[in-house]
Amino acid sequence: MAERMSLVLFSGTVDKLMAASILATGAAAMGMEVDVFLTTWGIEAFRKDAYKTNRRVSSDYADYAPVMLEAMAAKKAPSWMENLLGARDIGAVHIAACSMTMELFNLKLDDLESIVDEVTGVATFIERARESKITLFI
């Protein structure tokens, strides 16, 4: 069985989504399975079409936001969504959305981008993370 990396994606800002997507891509390229558990603002970021207009950056670095977003555009850096789609292209990337947040925000799986596979509870994530080589909270 392939080794696995488990990510809790709590944040919905582009800077952190970018970091998470690069880690996911790197792990997939290195032959690992990738498990992503979306919760709270991480779920907001995966609402249908939200990624196209999301320009939020961590508030503690808000003054850097325009510079960072312009540099990413100028260097033609792939978006975090493109990174995730690329990761799925080469490896096993599984994305689950936290059922508690879904309930709180009144969301159904159909309200999220199609890259999200299912809605699960935290126990399912923990059960899989228990056997993961790498576990990160972003």
Add this chain to the structure above:
Amino acid sequence: MSPALHVDQVVDAKGQMCPMPVLTLAKAMKTLAPGQVLAISATDQGAKKDIPAWAEKAGNVLLRTVEEGNVLTFYLRKAA
């Protein structure tokens, strides 16, 4: 001078930022038959260590690395 290498596929990942060079490499390597050789060029500063790390993990052999200015070219043989 090193002896010439037979190359089965050439991939250009110049200008790609991390993690795209390893992604491009992983995708391209899938299309090769075991034992075939791929040459990939990259300008990402991380590639110098990333591509050898990727090669080792996947059991492929890094045959040669050529550095010309800011361009790194790696020659890899797919695991048999």
